Amino acid sequence: MPRHPVPNSVDDVAQLLASQQYIAGRHLATTLYLAMRMGRPLFLEGEAGVGKTEVAKALAAGLDRRMVRLQCYEGLDIANAVYEWNYPRQMIEIRLAEAAGQASKDRLEADIFTDRFLIKRPLLQALDSADDNPPVLLIDELDRADEPFEAYLLEVLAEYQVTIPELGTIRAEHPPLVVITSNRTREIHDAVKRRCFYHWVDYPDKERELEIVRRKAPQAADTLSREVVAFIARLRAMALYKAPGVAETIDWAAALAALDKTVLDPEAVQATLGVVLKYEDDIAQLDAGTVAQLVGDARGEAAGWR
Known part of the structure; x- marks a missing residue:
């Protein structure tokens, strides 16, 4: 048990x-x-x-x-996922057996294919x-x-x-x-x-994501956390190549807190977009006017949250 x-x-x-x-x-x-x-x-x-x-x-x-x-x-195989034999040690064992005059094929096979010559990879480690x-x-x-x-x-x-x-x-x-x-x-x-x-596993709703940020990035001010979550939700609604995940939300809240920000502002958003978005084409969509609009909308929405 x-x-x-x-x-x-x-x-x-x-x-x-x-x-x-x-x-x-x-x-x-x-x-x-x-x-x-x-x-x-x-x-x-x-x-x-x-x-x-x-x-x-x-x-x-x-x-x-x-x-x-x-x-x-790509290319993962049994030798890397499950097991492989320790061929160098097996060869040493064979040479030692030959030097001692104990080179019987059946006996060698029984000796070298044992657990002590087996290299256990993750799947075998978990099962054995x-x-x-x-x-x-x-x-x-x-x-x-x-x-x-x-x-x-x-x-x-x-x-x-x-x-x-x-x-x-x-x-x-x-x-x-x-x-x-x-x-x-x-x-x-x-x-x-x-x-x-x-x-x-979908993106969490805003309430759950806010709770995640509060737990994972407690150094961020509560107002900042709410505004970050609201801003991220708007990014996910855009036609981006790669929408930010929860990991990026947490990283961004922590990064803004490290810059001593307590609320979102367009300048800080522009300077830290690389924390949130990982493709240049996505970042290029967020010009100064778009960022200012998103920040204003996010701050307005977050102000109504508890």
């Missing part, structure tokens, strides 16, 4: 995440509770910067579990944990990996096991809590999604 069992209710999940400064909506808390309670992987999809990876981090910290992270990328407190396995940005890797994941997600030809099948005694994220740069195969509980 894990030392830190899963929460007993949706409210407990929300409180666990909140204890790690992650403000979750009711739908996310419900999906996460069901995934943990029923032992299913959680598949989080959404725009970059909306807080998908932070869910796994908050979950690991709140449950006091180790987090094992597999960062996906001897601890009774299983880790949180984060498979981050799966959409960046190639499709053949998705096919390999099916055994892991369905059975919590991997097969190593030289050793056999390694099955998790205590399955990890699995969180998979995708920025949807390409579609993930249905076979993967069927094995998971799915949740689309």
Whole structure:
């Protein structure tokens, strides 16, 4: 039995995440509770910067579990994701056996294909944990990996096991809590999604985003935080190549606070747009007149908030 069992209710999940400064909506808390309670992987999809990876981090910290992270990328293969053999050490073992006159093929094979020559990568680390407190396995940005890797994941997600030809099948005694994220740069195969509980992580509404900023950037004045959130909401309504995520909202509030700003002003906005927007074409849309208009609208709206 894990030392830190899963929460007993949706409210407990929300409180666990909140204890790690992650403000979750009711739908996310419900999906996460069901995934943990029923032992299913959680598949989080959404725009970059909306807080998908932070869910796994908050979950690991709140449950006091180790987090094992597999960062996906193009060309990711089994040797980097699951395991590989320590070939230099195996060659040394073979040379030593030959020097000692013990070069029997069968005996060498039995000696060198053992656990002490196995290099465990993130997936195997998460499954082969001897601890009774299983880790949180984060498979981050799966959409960046190639499709053949998705096919390999099916055994892991369905059975919590991997097969190593030289050793056999390694099955998790205590399955990890699995969180998979995708920025949807390409579609993930249905076979993967069927094995998971799915949740689309959208931009938070303004009230929840304000609460996030208050927790993550407490150094920012409350008026500034409200105006920043209102301004960001207007940016997201524009036809931008990449709308700012929650991470950018937090960074911007903290950056403006570092400049000793307590309210938004057009000059400060122009000077710090690179904190919020990451493409020159997007920044070019915000000329002085547009910025002044957005600042005025944001300040007017924020003044009506509590």
